[in-house]
Amino acid sequence: MGQNYTRHLLLTTLAAMVLMLFWQSLPLLEGLIIATQAKPRPITPRGVLSEEERATIELFERCKGSVVYISTAKAVVDPWTRSVYNVPRGTGSGFVWDEAGHIVTNYHVIEGASQARVRLDDGRDYPAVLVGASKRHDLAVLRIDVPVKRPQPVMIGTSGDLKVGQKTFAIGNPFGLDWTLTTGIVSALHRQMREGNGVVIRDLIQTDAAINPGNSGGPLLDSAGRLIGVNTAIFSPSGAYAGIGFAIPVDTVNRIVPQLIAYGRYLEPSLGIDVDDRLDRLAKARLGYDGVMVLRVDPRSAAARAGIRGITLYPDGSFDPGDVLLAVDGEPVEDAESLHALLDKHRIGDTVEVRFARDGRLFTLKLPLEPARS
Incomplete structure (x- = not known):
């Protein structure tokens, strides 16, 4: 009886140990079974891209070769060694204007720089020379010498018939991230913005296509891949992108850039008269009138030949007021800045009606x- 009890106890203990080992190894066995069964999940066919997606991809592939990356440097003189160093200043975007190698960008991209380099989308990198610039329009033209395989110039559109709601596409290099595409719509037209240097830029296109630091100078395109503006700035109380960007309209660009290429500067259209806001404010406070007072008339101008009069000053400080300019082509003139903006819509040689x-x-x-x- 004692032997039977001992054998029974031993078998019971062994059974318990085997059962315990089985339960302990069960997760491992389950893991091995799952591992042998684990496979990549089958891919669900996507089907064809939507027509809008295909159009966007085609536009980007077709237009990105016309967009360039611009890096600038500023020469700094070491006061101890008198050695000159080129210190990196900033980066921006631009686009190919023509087959002669002219590159259009913002003035503020190259402002204060002593040299610039342009990198094409295929990685080729070239030194650039400054051809001309207009601070007032925030536009500049560089030129690079590309001996072979010249990049394709951007297609030129028009901004005069833009409608709020049209799709927009911005290609540039925000934060140095090469050839980034953002999309949006024209969210407003005829905006104006005063830059930090006091220059007022008028008739801007407002878009919600993301424009960030580094996008400046890049193209704003329509759905046909045509240039409709040059990305220039964002409105942001916090300094971060807030959904409102601005672009210089292509009609302005197409008027200014050829002059920068031909003359190195913008030839401002003029009536041949001088006006001065400070003096005008004083005269308005004393005399009370609308428009702007003619301060001086260039004796070589058509205005002088037409008999337009400026202010006559006397030694005792008194003066006879000159003629007061009220309107240009039916649009009222309020101050010197509005006069410049009205004339800026025209080219030299155009005839305007002045009241x-x-x-x-x-x-x-x-x-x-x-x-x-000057």
Whole structure:
């Protein structure tokens, strides 16, 4: 009986140990079974891309070769060794204007720089020379010498017929991230913005396509891949992107850039008269009138030949007011800045209708626009 009990106890203990080992190894066995069964899940066929997606991809592939990356440097003189060093200054975007190698970008991208380099989308890198710039329009033209396989110039569109709601595409290099595409719509037209240097840029295109630091100078395109603007700035109380970006309209670009290429500067259309906001404010406070007072008339101008009068000053500090300019082509003139903006819509040689007041009488003339003389 004792032997049977001992054998029974031993068998019971062994059974318990085997059962315990089985339960302990069960997770491992389950893991091995699952591992042998684990496979990548089958891919669900996507089907064809939507028509809008295909159009966006095709636009990007077709247009990105016209967009360039611009890096600038500024020469710094070591006061101890008198050695000159080129210190990196900033980066931006630009686009190919023509087959002669002209590159359009923002003035503020190259402002203060002593040298610039342009990198194409295929990685080729070239030194650039500054051809011309207009601070007032925030535009600049560089030129690179590309001996072979010249990049394709961007297609030029028009901004005069843009409608709020049209799709927009911005290609650039935000934060140095090469050839980034963002999309949006035209969210407003005819905006104006005062830059940090006090320059007011008018008739801007507002878009919600993301424009961030480094996008400046890059193209804003329509759904046909045509240039409709040059990305220039964002509105952001916090300094971060807030969904409002601005672009210089292509109609302005197409008027200014050829002059920068031909003359190195913008030839401002002028009536041949000088006005001054500070003096005008003083005269308005004393005399009370609308428009802007003609301060001086260039004796070589058509305005002088037409008999336009400026202010006559006397030794005792008194003066006779000159003619007061009220409107250009029916649009009211409020101050010197608005006069410049109205004339800026025209080219040198255009004839405009101007309305003046003199001694309470009104008269209208047609005057040709001439290059402003410094």
